[in-house]
Amino acid sequence: MVDPINLNDALDRIQAFLDGNDINGAVEYLRVLHPADSAEILAELEPAEQAAIFDLLQATELASVMEQLDEEDMADMAQHLDVEMLADVLDEMEPDMAADLLNELEPEQAAEVIEQMDEPEDVTSLLTYEPDTAGGIMTAPPPSLRRFWSVDEAVRFIREQYRDESQFYYLYVLDRYGQLIGVVNLRSLILAEGTQTVEEIMDRSVIWVRATADQEEVAQLFQRYDLVAIPVVDDDGKLIGIVHVDDVVDVLEEEATEDIYMLAQVSPDSEIYNSIPRSLRNRLPWLVINMGTAFLAASVVSLFEGTIAQAAVLAAFMPIVAGQGGNAGTQTMTIVVRSLALREIAPSDTFWALWHEARIGILNGLVIGLLVGLIAWLWEGSPYLGLVIGLAMLGNLVVAAMAGVVVPMALKTLRIDPALASSIFVTTFTDIMGFFLFLGLATYFLALLA
Amino acid sequence: MVDPINLNDALDRIQAFLDGNDINGAVEYLRVLHPADSAEILAELEPAEQAAIFDLLQATELASVMEQLDEEDMADMAQHLDVEMLADVLDEMEPDMAADLLNELEPEQAAEVIEQMDEPEDVTSLLTYEPDTAGGIMTAPPPSLRRFWSVDEAVRFIREQYRDESQFYYLYVLDRYGQLIGVVNLRSLILAEGTQTVEEIMDRSVIWVRATADQEEVAQLFQRYDLVAIPVVDDDGKLIGIVHVDDVVDVLEEEATEDIYMLAQVSPDSEIYNSIPRSLRNRLPWLVINMGTAFLAASVVSLFEGTIAQAAVLAAFMPIVAGQGGNAGTQTMTIVVRSLALREIAPSDTFWALWHEARIGILNGLVIGLLVGLIAWLWEGSPYLGLVIGLAMLGNLVVAAMAGVVVPMALKTLRIDPALASSIFVTTFTDIMGFFLFLGLATYFLALLA
Numbered sequence: 001m002v003d004p005i006n007l008n009d010a011l012d013r014i015q016a017f018l019d020g021n022d023i024n025g026a027v028e029y030l031r032v033l034h035p036a037d038s039a040e041i042l043a044e045l046e047p048a049e050q051a052a053i054f055d056l057l058q059a060t061e062l063a064s065v066m067e068q069l070d071e072e073d074m075a076d077m078a079q080h081l082d083v084e085m086l087a088d089v090l091d092e093m094e095p096d097m098a099a100d101l102l103n104e105l106e107p108e109q110a111a112e113v114i115e116q117m118d119e120p121e122d123v124t125s126l127l128t129y130e131p132d133t134a135g136g137i138m139t140a141p142p143p144s145l146r147r148f149w150s151v152d153e154a155v156r157f158i159r160e161q162y163r164d165e166s167q168f169y170y171l172y173v174l175d176r177y178g179q180l181i182g183v184v185n186l187r188s189l190i191l192a193e194g195t196q197t198v199e200e201i202m203d204r205s206v207i208w209v210r211a212t213a214d215q216e217e218v219a220q221l222f223q224r225y226d227l228v229a230i231p232v233v234d235d236d237g238k239l240i241g242i243v244h245v246d247d248v249v250d251v252l253e254e255e256a257t258e259d260i261y262m263l264a265q266v267s268p269d270s271e272i273y274n275s276i277p278r279s280l281r282n283r284l285p286w287l288v289i290n291m292g293t294a295f296l297a298a299s300v301v302s303l304f305e306g307t308i309a310q311a312a313v314l315a316a317f318m319p320i321v322a323g324q325g326g327n328a329g330t331q332t333m334t335i336v337v338r339s340l341a342l343r344e345i346a347p348s349d350t351f352w353a354l355w356h357e358a359r360i361g362i363l364n365g366l367v368i369g370l371l372v373g374l375i376a377w378l379w380e381g382s383p384y385l386g387l388v389i390g391l392a393m394l395g396n397l398v399v400a401a402m403a404g405v406v407v408p409m410a411l412k413t414l415r416i417d418p419a420l421a422s423s424i425f426v427t428t429f430t431d432i433m434g435f436f437l438f439l440g441l442a443t444y445f446l447a448l449l450a
Numbered sequence: 451m452v453d454p455i456n457l458n459d460a461l462d463r464i465q466a467f468l469d470g471n472d473i474n475g476a477v478e479y480l481r482v483l484h485p486a487d488s489a490e491i492l493a494e495l496e497p498a499e500q501a502a503i504f505d506l507l508q509a510t511e512l513a514s515v516m517e518q519l520d521e522e523d524m525a526d527m528a529q530h531l532d533v534e535m536l537a538d539v540l541d542e543m544e545p546d547m548a549a550d551l552l553n554e555l556e557p558e559q560a561a562e563v564i565e566q567m568d569e570p571e572d573v574t575s576l577l578t579y580e581p582d583t584a585g586g587i588m589t590a591p592p593p594s595l596r597r598f599w600s601v602d603e604a605v606r607f608i609r610e611q612y613r614d615e616s617q618f619y620y621l622y623v624l625d626r627y628g629q630l631i632g633v634v635n636l637r638s639l640i641l642a643e644g645t646q647t648v649e650e651i652m653d654r655s656v657i658w659v660r661a662t663a664d665q666e667e668v669a670q671l672f673q674r675y676d677l678v679a680i681p682v683v684d685d686d687g688k689l690i691g692i693v694h695v696d697d698v699v700d701v702l703e704e705e706a707t708e709d710i711y712m713l714a715q716v717s718p719d720s721e722i723y724n725s726i727p728r729s730l731r732n733r734l735p736w737l738v739i740n741m742g743t744a745f746l747a748a749s750v751v752s753l754f755e756g757t758i759a760q761a762a763v764l765a766a767f768m769p770i771v772a773g774q775g776g777n778a779g780t781q782t783m784t785i786v787v788r789s790l791a792l793r794e795i796a797p798s799d800t801f802w803a804l805w806h807e808a809r810i811g812i813l814n815g816l817v818i819g820l821l822v823g824l825i826a827w828l829w830e831g832s833p834y835l836g837l838v839i840g841l842a843m844l845g846n847l848v849v850a851a852m853a854g855v856v857v858p859m860a861l862k863t864l865r866i867d868p869a870l871a872s873s874i875f876v877t878t879f880t881d882i883m884g885f886f887l888f889l890g891l892a893t894y895f896l897a898l899l900a
Contacts, residue, residue, distance in 0.1 A: 004657070034655065036674050159641055168637060169619055169678065186636040187618060191609055205484065225486050226696035228619065228678055245695050246676035249702065256706030257788055260713065264784035265777060272789040272803065279810045283781050287818055290777045294770040295825065302766040309762035316752040318768055319881055320744040327715060327740045331733050334714035338707055339722040353722065360729045368737055375745065431769055
């Protein structure tokens with residue numbers, strides 16, 4: 001049992017080798033590490049240091065390290081390699097990772113490299129699919145079994161054909177037309193007698209997915225059926241690829257990040273390391289849209305300027321009205337958006353959700369309305385101010401609960417991602433209704449407030 | 451190749467059997483489905499219908515269906531079974547799922563059931579770990595290999611011992627003290643010659659995790675090393691369990707949901723289906739905390755009541771100041787919180803992030819300040835109002851960017867989950883600073899505004 005490595009210690013050791021100009025020592029040390037760790041350490045080094053180490057690595061070693069990097073780091077590292085070496089590395093990489101890397105290169109450079117590859121077909125066929133579909137995340141299919149083979153024949157076939165496959169957990173059985181008819185897991189192969197046929201041990205109820213399916217749908221199949229890999233078929237039912245669970249784990253994390261960013265009103269593909277111009281493109285448009293909705297709220301307030309001029313104390317309570325309404329609306333909306341994403345509810349549950357959230361809104365509104373009303377009374381010494389803000393709060397929290405349900409459900413029905421635009425609509429709604437209720441009631445009771 | 455099933459159609463068919471009082475027909479139909487689909491359909495039926503179907507199912511069938519349900523549904527279904535049958539079902543279930551189910555039962559009922567089980571040890575040993583640790587999500591370890599066995603012996607052993615194991619992808623090699631010394635994947639076993647020893651084909655650099663490790667750490671190891679399963683060891687290095695990738699997929703989704711909910715200021719374990727009292731407990735405390743911070747903002751505004759009384763138009767622009775500051779702060783904060791969760795940045799990057807976000811804040815502030823200032827000038831006909839709100843906007847967006855970095859970084863340094871409390875601090879900060887800047891500048895220029 002080897003202790004887990006501490007990446008900082010490992011980086012210090014590599015740095016010590018490099019400082020002593022002992023590139024060979026650094027390479028030998030990297031070779032004993034897991035490729036994921038070597039990759040992470042290499043990514044931390046200076047470009048010149050990376051280049052010096054790359055010179056001493058074989059194409060297979062480079063391939064196993066490159067596969068561990070994200071697309072941008074992969075492309076950076078590829079710049080240390082000449083076209084021929086890069087082609088060799090791509091030949092050794094898992095086809096899906098090779099395709100991701102080719103996607104990152106300049107089109108001319110990619111074409112040149114493909115030209116030099118020994119077996120470009122596995123990779124180039126993957127380049128034709130949309131990146132966020134099953135086809136876009138799949139890798140080339142493994143060699144397949146035929147149903148009339150014996151288990152012994154199948155094992156012999158695997159020993160010949162699968163030597164270089166880096167990971168596989170299932171074997172797929174095709175008919176003569178290349179159509180998927182069954183799956184054999186390695187466990188059944190080991191448990192079976194050598195004379196049984198593949199047909200006897202295969203499972204006919206294969207769970208598969210079409211190449212055009214959205215990656216979220218693929219992830220849902222993995223979760224539903226606890227899969228480790230899923231076969232991808234074309235429109236004719238022919239096996240054209242495999243998606244592995246580690247890609248799905250990445251998809252789930254990516255989808256969660258996108259939802260979190262959309263709810264916070266930043267572009268879903270934002271990253272902290274984005275350049276300043278890119279960051280502005282990801283954020284400024286949202287601020288401008290919000291500015292528009294804030295002017296809507298402002299115009300509601302400006303209807304009541306006369307009231308505010310006579311009772312300026314009302315202005316002090318405006319942030320409380322808007323804040324509480326926005327918070328309560330965001331609470332409901334976020335739970336609805338996330339439950340939609342996890343498929344725990346659907347737009348058909350709108351009435352149930354409205355009734356459920358309305359009751360929560362009323363109870364929240366009673367408690368918060370009472371508290372804010374009492375504090376306002378004590379603070380300003382005016383029971384009428386307390387009454388006005390308390391009632392406004394109750395009304396606004398009920399409106400917030402309704403908006404929090406209706407907005408995401410409506411967006412979902414319109415096939416717009418509810419995470420994308422719900423925040424804007426809900427907070428606009430609670431701002432406008434909140435100010436209207438609060439300042440409207442205040443105007444009605446003005447004689448008692450001013 | 452079987453077409454994916456449509457759950458609604460399947461549910462209609464079951465309902466037709468039940469309406470015709472043909473329970474046997476319903477059971478026969480359920481038997482041909484994947485247990486995940488049968489489980490989902492059963493969960494949709496009325497309790498009496500569930501009970502009637504359960505009467506006709508074997509313990510093994512019930513176990514494979516129950517394993518597919520979440521904990522609450524599992525506990526509901528268990529109520530249809532008497533103690534003896536439930537004990538049989540638990541004996542057949544994967545130990546980790548059985549432990550989850552026992553956790554949901556009343557303590558006395560659980561004790562009674564454990565009493566009746568044939569092999570309770572595998573399950574009860576799992577009950578001692580915290581639910582969100584490696585120990586809490588692991589299942590019992592599979593039978594293990596010894597290093598001096600030949601591959602043929604290992605295969606014979608697996609055929610005898612693994613008949614009933616529902617899923618396994620790796621085999622673990624232990625020394626005589628039960629300590630983990632290597633891992634063999636099924637692929638190497640199939641590729642190896644029968645006369646090789648386990649020691650020759652095992653990989654000594656096993657990636658493992660301690661039972662006390664947080665489930666997030668477990669998930670990170672899966673992602674980093676693209677694992678399908680990870681062995682869990684106790685403090686002496688003894689193998690005590692296995693975590694499978696499907697559990698990790700659930701952990702990732704759970705952690706993402708928790709972060710989304712905390713950022714929206716609802717309790718992380720909220721669900722849309724929570725009861726009304728539970729929903730209030732999950733949300734009301736956050737609203738009360740926010741009410742407190744809103745009163746802070748209100749007290750800043752109340753300092754300037756005299757100014758507002760003379761220029762009530764200022765009140766109309768308050769929502770714009772607060773709204774834009776809150777949005778910009780939330781953008782930065784959300785990116786920092788998510789990047790911390792994904793380990794893309796650490797508190798040591800605070801100065802880099804401050805400088806990065808400050809530049810974005812200044813540029814956002816210039817654009818938004820100019821726009822809001824111009825609109826205010828055109829709307830109210832006062833260039834001074836435009837100047838005041840434009841400058842306040844610029845200042846507030848810079849403050850928002852700073853707060854969006856400093857707050858989550860500080861919380862992370864204090865080992866508080868930054869998703870938990872960042873929203874409150876950031877928006878409080880932007881509200882207070884925004885109003886202070888806007889109303890302060892307005893007071894200074896009051897002669898020109900009123």
